[in-house]
Every structure is written in structure tokens, then in C-alpha cells.
Amino acid sequence: MSQERSAMSHPFDRRTFLRGVGVSMALPWMESLRVWGDQPKGRTASSEAPVRLAVLFSGNGYHGKEFWAKESAQGLEFGQVLAPLNEFRDKALFIKGLYNEQALKGNIHSSQTGNLLSGAPLAAGGEIHSGTSVDQLLAQTYGRSTKVPSLVLGCEAGNPSVHKNYSMIYSSHISWSSPTTPTPLELYPALAFDRLFKDEVQKGDKSVLDAVLADARDIRRQISTSDQRKLDEYLDSVRDVEERIESAGKQGELQGWRPTLDKPNMPRPAEGIPQNIADHMRLMCDIMVLGFQTDTTRISTLKLNNDHSSLRFPHLNVDYMIHHLLSHSDTADWLKVNQFFFEQLAYIARKLDAIQEGERTALDNSMLMMCSSMMTGSHDATQLPVVMLGKGGGKIKTGKVLDYREQSNRQMCRLYLSMMDKMNVRPGTFGDATEALAEV
Structure with a gap:
């Protein structure tokens, strides 16, 4: 079976995403997948802070x-x-x-x-x-x-x-x-604090792209050569946006919503x-x-x-x-x-x-x-x-x-x-x- 035929028989559906821990990223349209992944209904846009x-x-x-x-x-x-x-x-x-x-x-x-x-x-x-x-x-x-x-x-x-x-x-x-x-x-305030922050690694500690790379490599093996180039260009563009957001964040500019704190700004409360x-x-x-x-x-x-x-x-x-x-x-x-x-x-x-x-x-x-x-x-x-x-x-x-x-x-x-x-x-x-x- 050719690479293209294999890709066509892969069980993708209309809402195809690259997935990782805490991350879901829509795929672009590809000729060998014939799908278009868009934003699921009801999800908060990435540039908007949540309610x-x-x-x-x-x-x-x-x-x-x-x-x-x-x-x-x-x-x-x-x-x-x-x-x-x-x-x-x-x-x-x-x-x-x-x-x-x-x-x-x-x-x-x-x-x-x-x-x-x-x-x-x-x-x-x-x-x-x-x-x-x-x-x-x-x-x-x-x-x-x-x-x-x-x-x-x-x-x-x-x-x-x-x-x-x-x-x-x-x-x-x-x-x-x-x-x-x-x-x-x-x-107990100390235990409430621990519930929020006791894990050293949280969902936001990795970039979106890093979180989905394993899934991207799996999909890349199942699509056509031309679509592989399209996927690579897509991932490069995501990386570029991430780097610009990171740079803007360091300069105090807003480019897509991110929490204002990534770690607690108060000490752990005392026991009891x-x-x-x-x-x-x-x-x-x-x-x-x-x-x-x-x-x-x-x-x-x-x-x-x-x-x-x-x-x-x-x-x-x-x-x-x-x-x-x-x-x-x-x-x-x-x-x-x-x-x-x-x-x-x-x-x-x-x-x-x-x-x-x-x-x-x-x-x-x-x-x-x-x-x-x-x-x-x-x-x-x-x-x-x-x-x-x-x-x-x-x-x-x-x-x-x-x-x-x-x-x-x-x-x-x-x-x-x-x-x-x-x-x-x-x-x-x-x-x-x-x-x-x-x-x-």
C-alpha cells in the first residue's frame, strides 16, 4: 500500500488535532487527510482570558x-x-x-x-x-x-x-x-495551597509545540510528502508565534492571554x-x-x-x-x-x-x-x-x-x-x- 493510500485510510475525522498533555492544536487542511480541524464550539479563544x-x-x-x-x-x-x-x-x-x-x-x-x-x-x-x-x-x-x-x-x-x-x-x-x-x-490554608501548587510540573510549563511533538511525528509518518512539508511549515509558524509571544511577555506586551503568575507570590501558609x-x-x-x-x-x-x-x-x-x-x-x-x-x-x-x-x-x-x-x-x-x-x-x-x-x-x-x-x-x-x- 502506498504512503498516500495509507494516509487516506487513517481514521482521522473532521475535527483532527495534535494532542499532548493539556494541549489540543488543530491541524491545517491537508490533501491526503481531507480534513479541516477548527476550534471546538464553546472553547475560549486563546487571546481571551477565561471567565x-x-x-x-x-x-x-x-x-x-x-x-x-x-x-x-x-x-x-x-x-x-x-x-x-x-x-x-x-x-x-x-x-x-x-x-x-x-x-x-x-x-x-x-x-x-x-x-x-x-x-x-x-x-x-x-x-x-x-x-x-x-x-x-x-x-x-x-x-x-x-x-x-x-x-x-x-x-x-x-x-x-x-x-x-x-x-x-x-x-x-x-x-x-x-x-x-x-x-x-x-x-486548612496550607493544604489548600498544596492542592494548587504542590506539583512541580504543570500544564503551562511546556510550550504548546513541545507538548504535541510526539503526536505530530506519528501523523507525519502517515501523510504524503507534500503534506509533510505543509505540516513542517505549520509547526515552524507555531514555534515562531510562541517565541514572539514569549518575547512580548517579557516586554510587558499582550499577545495572547497567559496567566499573570506562573508560581505563587506568597509563602505556603503555616500548618493547622x-x-x-x-x-x-x-x-x-x-x-x-x-x-x-x-x-x-x-x-x-x-x-x-x-x-x-x-x-x-x-x-x-x-x-x-x-x-x-x-x-x-x-x-x-x-x-x-x-x-x-x-x-x-x-x-x-x-x-x-x-x-x-x-x-x-x-x-x-x-x-x-x-x-x-x-x-x-x-x-x-x-x-x-x-x-x-x-x-x-x-x-x-x-x-x-x-x-x-x-x-x-x-x-x-x-x-x-x-x-x-x-x-x-x-x-x-x-x-x-x-x-x-x-x-x-
């Missing part, structure tokens, strides 16, 4: 009189709870009226938290059954592009007890890998859990930003505390009452605790907004959502508090208040469909929602 998703959670709701936002001629105005976000008013969305219907069918706390990111019905009687959360659905698809599909962080240990006939596991986890599996929560809750939260925020900045992960959740939380806040001089009990009254101390939680969101946003990625910042290329299991400590889950920062890769119009309180189809899962759409994941339905929010 990241971060969900921050604090339990037991917020101050009943100071959690608000409104539009004015000067832009968004915030109540005192959201005061830490004032510098990001033009990159914020304040969303009213969304809720999970299933959260109203069980008890307080557990059944208001366990389906927060899925909208799924929850099993009672101490049984564990919820639904796959939006972050993990994204991790199963979008997360395949990174070393760590998703980073799931927490600052308060889970509670294994039962409260009013529902497992407190629901109150302790917002991320679920499957309906029966809460995603393991990393409470910090005794100071402020130190603990700040370390977890830094690790989340590092994961995004190095493109080690693009999806993360940070559970600042549990619903029905037992955290205390001595650094705020609020050490006389645990978080859960404090939430039952709209005091000045409760407001201080609320602001402390939103300071963590502001800290993450500030760091991401300082990272330039072409014409946008890393915050512009992200969706940061802060939410809780109820509106206030009175256990009202008929609407959920939602604040978003970031523009989702330029696809979200911010600086607005969206009010769905008078709409019949105000499922929280409609927001998740909108967020998934910004990351090119479109399941059609999710939880109890069949359509995305057109305004997000």
Missing part, C-alpha cells in the same frame, strides 16, 4: 435595615452592610427577590442551605440527599481545562448533627459533587487552622485569588461560616455571643459582623481588579457572588440576598439593581443558568429553572 466563578457564603442572613441598594443619578447607593463594596459600585449587581422553593418546605437553617446552589429537594430524617451544585456542574465541564477543577474552601468545620429532623451537613456545605456527596471542604478568624479568612481569600491568577482553577466556593454558625469575633470586640444568636437582632454588633464578611468580598475584588488582562481586569473577567441562606436572622427565605461583582468577561451589565419580587418565575436557579451561560456551559435546565435571567 472565573467564585461563590462566597455567610450563614444566617444580614441586618434587616441595612442590607439594601438602590439606583440613583450618582450610580448605585448601598446600605451600611454593603459599605465595604462602595469602590465597586459600578461593577456590582444587587439582585432582589430570587428564592429556592424547596427551601421553604423543610425546617429552618439546614433545608435553607443544603440546596442553595442547586434548588433541589432535600431528604429529611437524617438522610443525605440534595442536588449537584452549580459550581460542581461547571467543574465537570469547564473545569477540565485546569489542574484543579474547583477549589472548595471553608472557615468553619462541618456539623454532623441533626436539627429539626434534617442533617446539619446541609448547613455545613454549599458545594455538592452529586446529590448524595457534599464536596470535601478544605479548612489559624486561631484568628480574620487571619483564616484572609488566607483563604488570597489562595482563591492565586488559583485564579495562575489559572490553576477557574471555579471556587468559599464558605465563610456555617448556617447556624458558632463563630465568634473577638477581633471586632464581638465575643459575647455566637454568630447564630447574634443574627436574631439588628444590633450595631451584628452590622459590624456583616461588614466584616463583605470586607472579604471587597478584598478579593480589589486584588482581581488590580490584575490587568488585556483591555479588562481579572475582576471584569470574573463573577463573584455573595449570598446567604436567608434574608435575615428571622429565617426568612422567601427571598435570598444576592450581590454580584464582576462583568463575566464583559457579558454582564453592572451598576444596577434587579428586582424580581413581583415575578412568578423568580427561581434562584435562573441566575445560575445565566452564570453558566457566561462560561459557555448551557444545560438547558438546572434545578427548577428552565430559562436564564435575561437581565444578567
